[in-house]
Amino acid sequence: MTASFSLDWFFISLIFVAGLYGMMVSRSLLRQFISLEIMSKASLLGLISAGAKTGNLALAQTFIITMIVIEVVVVAAGLALLVKNYRLTGSIDVWSLNKLKG
Amino acid sequence: MTSSPGLLAYLLIPLFTAVAIPFAARFRTRMADVLANVTLLAGLLNLSLLLFDPANADSSFSAIPDDGFSLLMVFVIYLVGLCVTFFSTYFMEEGSGVARAPYFALIMTSVSAMCGIVTTGDFFTLYIFIEVLAVSSFALIASGERTGGLEGAIKYLLLTFPASLFILLGVAFLMLTAGTFSFEGVKTLVASGMPAGGTVFAVSLLLLGFLIKSGVVPFHAWTPDAYEGAYSPVSAFLAGIVTKIAGVYAVIKIAIILRLFDVKTCPAADILMFLGMLSIAVGAVAALRQNELKRMLAFSSISQVGYIVLAAGIGTPLAILGAIFHLVNHATFKTTLYLNSASLEKGAGTSDMTKLGGMEHSMPWTSWTSVVALMSTAGVPPLSGFWSKLLIIVALWDGGARIYAVLALLFSIVTLAYFMVMQRKVFFGKPTEASRAAREVRPAMLAPVVAMSVLIVALGVFFPYIYAYLVDTVAARIIL
Amino acid sequence: MTYHNLLFILVVLSAVAAVMARDLLLNALMLALVSVGTALLLFDFQAPWAGVFELSVCAGLITVLFVSAVSLIRREDGKVEDSRARFRAMPLVMGIAAIALWLYGIPFFEALENWSRFSDRTASLGTIIWDTRRFDLVGQVSMLAAGVLVIRSIFPRRKK
Numbered sequence: 001m002t003a004s005f006s007l008d009w010f011f012i013s014l015i016f017v018a019g020l021y022g023m024m025v026s027r028s029l030l031r032q033f034i035s036l037e038i039m040s041k042a043s044l045l046g047l048i049s050a051g052a053k054t055g056n057l058a059l060a061q062t063f064i065i066t067m068i069v070i071e072v073v074v075v076a077a078g079l080a081l082l083v084k085n086y087r088l089t090g091s092i093d094v095w096s097l098n099k100l101k102g
Numbered sequence: 103m104t105s106s107p108g109l110l111a112y113l114l115i116p117l118f119t120a121v122a123i124p125f126a127a128r129f130r131t132r133m134a135d136v137l138a139n140v141t142l143l144a145g146l147l148n149l150s151l152l153l154f155d156p157a158n159a160d161s162s163f164s165a166i167p168d169d170g171f172s173l174l175m176v177f178v179i180y181l182v183g184l185c186v187t188f189f190s191t192y193f194m195e196e197g198s199g200v201a202r203a204p205y206f207a208l209i210m211t212s213v214s215a216m217c218g219i220v221t222t223g224d225f226f227t228l229y230i231f232i233e234v235l236a237v238s239s240f241a242l243i244a245s246g247e248r249t250g251g252l253e254g255a256i257k258y259l260l261l262t263f264p265a266s267l268f269i270l271l272g273v274a275f276l277m278l279t280a281g282t283f284s285f286e287g288v289k290t291l292v293a294s295g296m297p298a299g300g301t302v303f304a305v306s307l308l309l310l311g312f313l314i315k316s317g318v319v320p321f322h323a324w325t326p327d328a329y330e331g332a333y334s335p336v337s338a339f340l341a342g343i344v345t346k347i348a349g350v351y352a353v354i355k356i357a358i359i360l361r362l363f364d365v366k367t368c369p370a371a372d373i374l375m376f377l378g379m380l381s382i383a384v385g386a387v388a389a390l391r392q393n394e395l396k397r398m399l400a401f402s403s404i405s406q407v408g409y410i411v412l413a414a415g416i417g418t419p420l421a422i423l424g425a426i427f428h429l430v431n432h433a434t435f436k437t438t439l440y441l442n443s444a445s446l447e448k449g450a451g452t453s454d455m456t457k458l459g460g461m462e463h464s465m466p467w468t469s470w471t472s473v474v475a476l477m478s479t480a481g482v483p484p485l486s487g488f489w490s491k492l493l494i495i496v497a498l499w500d501g502g503a504r505i506y507a508v509l510a511l512l513f514s515i516v517t518l519a520y521f522m523v524m525q526r527k528v529f530f531g532k533p534t535e536a537s538r539a540a541r542e543v544r545p546a547m548l549a550p551v552v553a554m555s556v557l558i559v560a561l562g563v564f565f566p567y568i569y570a571y572l573v574d575t576v577a578a579r580i581i582l
Numbered sequence: 583m584t585y586h587n588l589l590f591i592l593v594v595l596s597a598v599a600a601v602m603a604r605d606l607l608l609n610a611l612m613l614a615l616v617s618v619g620t621a622l623l624l625f626d627f628q629a630p631w632a633g634v635f636e637l638s639v640c641a642g643l644i645t646v647l648f649v650s651a652v653s654l655i656r657r658e659d660g661k662v663e664d665s666r667a668r669f670r671a672m673p674l675v676m677g678i679a680a681i682a683l684w685l686y687g688i689p690f691f692e693a694l695e696n697w698s699r700f701s702d703r704t705a706s707l708g709t710i711i712w713d714t715r716r717f718d719l720v721g722q723v724s725m726l727a728a729g730v731l732v733i734r735s736i737f738p739r740r741k742k
Contacts, residue, residue: 005691005692005695005698006687006688006691006692006695007587007688008590009687009691009694010683010684010687010688010691011587011590011591011593011594013679013683013687014594014676014679014680014683015593015594015597017675017676017679017683018594018597018598018601018672018676019597019601020264021601021672021675021676022600022601023260023264025668025669025672026601028606029256030606030609030648030651030652030655031601031606031609032260033648034600034601034609034610034613034648035601036260036263036264036267037613037616037644038597038600038601038613038616039264039267040263040267040270041593041597041616041617041620041640042267043267043270043271043274044270044620044636045593045620045623046270046271046274047270047273047274047277048623048624048627048629048632049274049627050274050275050277050278050698051277051627051629052627052628052629053278053695053698054277054278054281054698054699054700054701055700055701056277056281056701057627057628057629058705058706058707058710059277059701059710059714060277060629060632061629061631061632061707062707062710062711062715062718063226063273064624064629064632064635064636065631065632065635065711066226066230066715066718066721066722067270068632068635068636068639068640069639069722069725069726070230070233070722070725071640071644072639072640072643072644072647072729073233073237073725073726073728073729073732074233074236074237074259074263075644075647075648076647076729076732076733077237077240077241077259077729077732077733077736078240078256078259078263079647079648079651080732080733080736080737081240081244081252081255081256081259081736082256082651082655083651083654083655084244084252084736084737085252085253085256086654086655088252092655094260113720114720117720117723117724117727120724120727120731121727124731124734201734201735201738203734204731204732204734204735204738205735207731208728208731208732208735211724211727211728211731214724215724215728218717218720218721218724222717224717226715226718227715227717227718227721230718230721230722230725231721231724233725234721234724234725234728237725237728237729237732238728238731238732240732241731241732241735241736242735244735244736245735275694278694278695278697278698279694279697279698279699280699281699281700281701299693299697300694300697300698301697303694
């Protein structure tokens, strides 16, 4: 079996679906963040696969390095919000975020 | 990489200020807001000299650097930024739980990031700056003592980060099928008439991401929560400019790139118009049912974004001009309204509309500036909001989407209706207990809203100048 | 290239495990496994620099962040009443998704592959980072500045 482009993308979409499913069914905020991370891994692999296909490997690597820097900051900010919310409300349940309604 | 290198300074200077603020605040805490205000004021003066030089009109704006759209957006960003920092300088006074130095530094970072978004000519750089903006707005929303802010911030994060991933996948497909990321490159590719199936698919993914970020109707769940829960001056910043730059700006850019008016077969245009109309309707109807002022304004914001997206969907040059002008107007009136709701919270102790009434007696300045802004939102003739809605509706009629034109007109009347109801409840009529006890806020907090109201009237009165600016710099240079 | 596909299968499986695991700590560790798999894939794609970053930053730093968040939360009521049935249904959903993607996704991606255009860029990584994408570096710098400020704003230092 050769590594073909469409097979790569088959797996990439599977990873993306796994993340999306996790985001939809999970009620724990932490698990939602983990699902988000999985989705972002999928798009990272998508970038490198597209880069390898078209001979843009160096460009794709630059993008991925930038993206990883961004990912770290986003995750840190998200976890900081989560921890602060946990300290104030004692819960990491998404469904407890229901004080604002209208 | 920038489409307009002359604007780079407007990005870098706020960034330097943001880095400098924590150090300066060590010596004196007040240095934080002084630095932020001075930086934004200097930038704003510089931009006003460039934009509103009367000699411009005679020379058909040849003094303006090439991209008129970016320049106008940078001006609006600085304007809203200055109003918000100036307002919060005085709003924050009574030892609230907000850390002063990080707060102002984050506002400066987001101003810088927004300038990055509007000056870049490249999709990946756009993604980077949008993430910077999103991260700094999480913290801004969560500042303040209420837990509502945290809730809004987490909801914003959970919706905006998947949207970024759609944008990234779009970038990946763009790398595959177009080999270029610059707006110009994609535009030539689409315009060259070659079968651009893959490229259009990639740009559609990008468009999906930006639509989620701008909060049009199927994706609007986070908007009211984030706006309501946020620290009050931050809601003005968020509603006035942040979400508009993060989402709507890019939608307009993509509409220009895709040349939707040429490629009418492209279903993206139909979807865009449908979603725009849906947001107008849902936003207006939901706004009618709200009791909390900030939440009602959030739904009205969704409805106004709908007008912009609808105009971007029809995609003719006139509609794009209308969309850009409506974006500017939206920034002016929504900032005024949110800052006034913050003043109401401070002066009367509540922003619940059922508890307020007859505010014109106790808080006359706040009331009358709100009335001006509300009338502009609803599109009452001499004010700026009227002209942009007129442009959009005329463009819809001309573009053949007559049903949409009529519906947009009808919902503009609904907007007027719910604002009338709200004015009746809050500003006029019998004073209630809360409003008798209310005090007008200090003059320094009124200055930004008064300036904005003057601007709303001025933009309406000097509409021919604005229109000439838009035609000469945007329509002639970018769209065609 | 069986190695390549096996790596992909490893990433998919650990992604499913990362979502399904009952224990929050196990979730975080499975995410680290996803990262390691991704890094190996990047090496396999001839992208060593990105692979190194992925391995050190994502598999290292982000895992540390997640694990410390888990240890802050875990003790008392970190357990959320998730309905386990939905998680148990996950392999089924993934199976359906895999079949659907095999039938409809692969022809679509093959069509996309035909659209692809090859670039003639031969610039090295360094040139691209420092010359072509210079504006991105400004973005990265402001991202890092924003990150520091965000943490300072969410956890303000108490004045004495």
